[in-house]
Amino acid sequence: xxxxxxxxxxxxxxxxNLFEKNICTVNDFLQKKTSNLQSVCNLQCxxxxxxxxxxxxxxxSPLINGYTxxxxxxxxxxxxxxxxxxxxxxxxxxxxxxxxELCGPSACGKTQLCISILLxxxxxxxxxxxxxxxxxxxxxxxxxxxLKNKNMTNNEINDILKKIHVYSxxxxxxxxxxxxxxxxxxxxxxIIDSLPALYLSFIGIYKNDGLCYINHISSVLKYLCNKNATxxxxxLAVKNCxxxxxxxxxxxxxxxxxxxxxxxxxxxINQQQMCINISKSAYIPLDYKCILSxxxxxxx
Amino acid sequence: MxxxxxxxxxxxxxxxLVARPIIKDLTPLLPDELTxxxxxxxxxxxxxxxxxxxxxxxxxxxxxxxxxxDTGVVYIDLDGQFNIIKLVKIIKxxxxxxxxxxxxxxxxxxxLINCYDSPTLYVTFQRLKLFLTEQSQVGLVILxxxxxxxxxxxxxxxxxxxxxxVEKIISSLKLCLExxxxxxxxxxxxxxxxxxxxxxxxxxxxxxxxxxxxxxxxATVTRRNVNLCYKFNINELGISEFNLxx
Numbered sequence: 001x002x003x004x005x006x007x008x009x010x011x012x013x014x015x016x017n018l019f020e021k022n023i024c025t026v027n028d029f030l031q032k033k034t035s036n037l038q039s040v041c042n043l044q045c046x047x048x049x050x051x052x053x054x055x056x057x058x059x060x061s062p063l064i065n066g067y068t069x070x071x072x073x074x075x076x077x078x079x080x081x082x083x084x085x086x087x088x089x090x091x092x093x094x095x096x097x098x099x100x101e102l103c104g105p106s107a108c109g110k111t112q113l114c115i116s117i118l119l120x121x122x123x124x125x126x127x128x129x130x131x132x133x134x135x136x137x138x139x140x141x142x143x144x145x146x147l148k149n150k151n152m153t154n155n156e157i158n159d160i161l162k163k164i165h166v167y168s169x170x171x172x173x174x175x176x177x178x179x180x181x182x183x184x185x186x187x188x189x190x191i192i193d194s195l196p197a198l199y200l201s202f203i204g205i206y207k208n209d210g211l212c213y214i215n216h217i218s219s220v221l222k223y224l225c226n227k228n229a230t231x232x233x234x235x236l237a238v239k240n241c242x243x244x245x246x247x248x249x250x251x252x253x254x255x256x257x258x259x260x261x262x263x264x265x266x267x268x269i270n271q272q273q274m275c276i277n278i279s280k281s282a283y284i285p286l287d288y289k290c291i292l293s294x295x296x297x298x299x300x
Numbered sequence: 301m302x303x304x305x306x307x308x309x310x311x312x313x314x315x316x317l318v319a320r321p322i323i324k325d326l327t328p329l330l331p332d333e334l335t336x337x338x339x340x341x342x343x344x345x346x347x348x349x350x351x352x353x354x355x356x357x358x359x360x361x362x363x364x365x366x367x368x369x370d371t372g373v374v375y376i377d378l379d380g381q382f383n384i385i386k387l388v389k390i391i392k393x394x395x396x397x398x399x400x401x402x403x404x405x406x407x408x409x410x411x412l413i414n415c416y417d418s419p420t421l422y423v424t425f426q427r428l429k430l431f432l433t434e435q436s437q438v439g440l441v442i443l444x445x446x447x448x449x450x451x452x453x454x455x456x457x458x459x460x461x462x463x464x465x466v467e468k469i470i471s472s473l474k475l476c477l478e479x480x481x482x483x484x485x486x487x488x489x490x491x492x493x494x495x496x497x498x499x500x501x502x503x504x505x506x507x508x509x510x511x512x513x514x515x516x517x518x519a520t521v522t523r524r525n526v527n528l529c530y531k532f533n534i535n536e537l538g539i540s541e542f543n544l545x546x
Contacts, residue, residue, distance in 0.1 A: 002419050027422050053430065060427035061420055063374075066361075066410030070384050070403075212455035219416045219449070222380035226414055253491050254451065257345040257379065280346055 002026040002059050009051065014041045026059050073097070079127075079189065079230055082120025083300055085290040089276065090261070094232070096187070097225045099258065101280075103235040103249050104265030109274045109294050110234040113265070114191050115143060116298035117232065121189060122163045130190045132167045132178060134197045146298045172198040172213045179220045187228045194234040196250040211254055218258045233259065256280070274299075311433065311479045321371040321439040323483055326356055328542040329508060329521050329530060334440075334483035338470060338503055341487040343510030348517050348534055349487045350381045352510070353442055355539050356485070358390040360440055361409040363402075366395045371439035372409040374428065378421070378448035382412065390538045409437065418449045418458070421469070425476045432480045441477060443486040446470065450492070463494040463501060470503045518545075 003025055009015045021040050023029055029037070034048045041048065080093040087093050094100060094117075102110050118129050131138065140161065147157045169175045175198055182188055195217075202210025221231055235255075237247035247266070249255070256262075262280035267273075268291070277289045292299050308316075323334040330339070343349050357375065362368025375382060384407075391406055392398050411431070415421045432438055446466050450458075459465040466488060473484060500507055500522065509520040519542070520529045529545040 002423065025419065027419060030423065030426050052426075056423055056426045056430060059420065060424040061413050061415040063427075063431065064412040064414070066384065066387075066407035066412060067404050069412055070388060070407050073384050208451060209455060211451040215449065215451035219452070222414075223416050225380060253489075257381075257489060260381070286346070 004029060008055055008058065014043065017041060026055055029055065079121055080124065081117045082124060083116065083292065085292060086117075086276065089278070089284070089288055089290045091284055094230050095260075096228050096230050098260040099221055099225060099231045099233065101233050101235050101259035101262045102265060103237050103262055103279075104274070105237045105239075105247055105267070108265050108267040109299065110265060111137070111193055112294055113274070113292070113299050114193050114232060114234060115146070116300075118164065118191060119143065119146060119160065119298065122160050126163070127189060128163050128165060130165050130167065130182060130185070130188055132169060132175065132190065132192045134169055134175065134192070134194060136168055136170075138166050138168070138193075145296065149297045169198070172202075172210075172217075176213065176216060176220070179217065179224070182224060182229075183220075183227070185229075188224065188230075190224070190229055190231045192231070192233045194236060196236045199251055214251065214255060218255075221258070237264070309479070314433070315479050315481065318436045320436055320480065320482070321369060323360070323369060323371065323439050326359055326369070326440075327352070329519055330506070336478070336481040337483045337505040338474065339483065339485045340501070340504045340507045341485060341510065342490060342493075342507060343487075344490045344512070347510040347512045348519075348532075348539065349510055350379075350444060351386075351534060351539060352508075352519075353444060353485065353487070354383070354387050354390060356440070357410060357442070358387060358394060358406075361406045362391060362394055363405070368394070368406075369439070370409075372411065372435060372437040374411045374413065374431070374438055374441045376413045376415060376421075376424070376441070376443045378415055378443070379445050380414070381444065386538075393537050411435075411438070418453050418469075421449070422472060425473050428473075429476045432477065432482070438480075439482055441473070441482055441484050443469075443473065443484065445487040445489065447488050447492040461494055462492055466492075467501055467503050470501075474503065 004015060004018060004023070006012060006015065008026065009018065017040055018029070023032060023040070030052060034045055034052070037048050038045055078093040078095045080087050081090070102113060104110050118131065121127060122129060143161070144157060147160060167178050169178055182190065199210050199214060202213070225231065236250040238250050240246050240248050259280065261278065261284070264277040264279040266275045266277070268275055272295065273291055273293045275289055275291050278284050278286055280286070325331055326334065341349050341352065357373050360369045360371040360373045362370070364370045388403060391403060395402065413424060415424055428441065446469055450462070450465055453465070454460050459468055470484070470486060477484065505523065507522045509522070511518045517532050517534055518529060519532060520527055530542045531545055532542045533540050
């Protein structure tokens with residue numbers, strides 16, 4: 001709720017009068033009739049109307065002209081993941097301002113894929129990357145191993161590690177605080193590994209508190225995307241309890257319409273390979289797929 | 301003989317005198333005039349809802365000599381799925397060899413609002429009232445999608461019953477726009493309804509239900525208990541070929 005405060009209502013006495021009548025938020029104020037407010041505030045009709053108008057303009061979302069938006073969007077393009085087959089599948093790479101979701105069963109290589117993409121982006125673009133780790137399993141050792149296999153010197157490895165900003169979050173409240181803190185960053189690239197780890201603890205609790213927080217996180221993510229963030233999120237796939245035993249994402253129906261593109265990952269048994277399937281996208285035909293292999297160098 | 305005098309507010313008088321464009325023949329699904337109607341668009345993810353809206357916007361903002369309606373559009377984006385590049389692609393499909401100036405003229409008629417929470421949304425509705433008073437060319441308001449903030453709101457003491465939640469938002473939007481007689485289009489997800497059934501909500505005049513079966517897309521238009529089902533295709537260029545199913 002947007003609470004009434006001093007800059008919105010210039011006079012402190014008027015504000016106290018409003019609070020006494022239980023008019024505490026901007027919406028309360030706007031919904032009351034001007035004639036009623038006149039007596040509460042001891043102001044003239046003209047002043048109330050003026051106050052209402054300035055409040056409406058101040059507290060509403062900004063109106064954006066379509067052409068202005070178009071000009072700002074044509075400059076931004078995509079970030080290549082550096083994995084050739086994946087870039088081809090994604091029609092060039094990760095589009096700026098989009099949310100990508102990697103969804104797959106445990107141990108199918110989601111984290112490996114994230115780390116590979118992260119290193120490739122740093123090596124080619126020298127950009128800083130935010131890595132939000134919810135399971136405390138971010139492994140510097142594995143990264144060093146991957147970079148050593150690429151024949152990098154210790155100095156180069158250190159420079160790359162400096163570009164990775166790891167945030168360890170232990171619960172959903174931490175994640176929300178962390179995401180709000182990223183609002184100031186310019187064109188951030190954010191990797192969240194993984195979202196369901198924080199959400200699963202809410203399952204089974206009455207009142208859907210978990211969904212409320214997921215909803216809030218989605219709002220912040222959308223805000224960040226509007227500010228040209230690129231976001232990669234991993235989601236766990238769990239087995240359905242029906243006869244087909246198909247995998248389904250751990251965060252249910254509500255979350256499905258949040259990411260712009262969902263990549264379903266399935267592991268190919270005993271072959272150190274994974275199959276990536278497009279299961280939701282606005283611009284790539286559904287069910288396109290590619291096969292990647294995992295080795296000491298990362299995913300390729 | 302009895303004479304009745306009717307009172308009219310200043311805003312209503314202004315609206316009567318200012319010629320606001322009329323939305324007619326927007327898409328094959330909505331062939332008639334849409335003055336002050338509320339149209340609900342319902343469907344699962346990736347059934348073509350947002351794409352359909354983008355097609356509607358394109359039709360509205362294109363000038364009349366190129367088969368458009370030459371009308372301004374306000375698009376309230378709660379889901380963040382709107383893609384302006386796609387819109388430009390569709391404009392360029394409808395107007396062959398459109399130059400930058402024409403695209404600029406079209407896009408200038410579109411106003412976008414990104415909104416991230418419900419309290420701001422309600423204030424934004426009030427803002428629209430001011431905006432539409434100034435802009436007489438705006439003829440359509442779109443809200444995508446109405447369910448975006450439901451979970452946040454329901455935990456912080458908001459409406460829990462999904463249908464009532466939708467009605468609450470739409471009727472407060474209608475209240476702000478009633479003097480302008482502009483049609484409203486809004487989307488919601490299929491799962492987001494309390495009663496599964498054919499009856500429309502009280503505040504809705506028409507409903508378009510989107511469905512996907514394999515690679516075929518279907519849209520069912522419901523109005524006054526009459527259902528019309530259309531089949532259509534989606535390709536890189538957008539939506540094509542609405543065919544009425546028997």
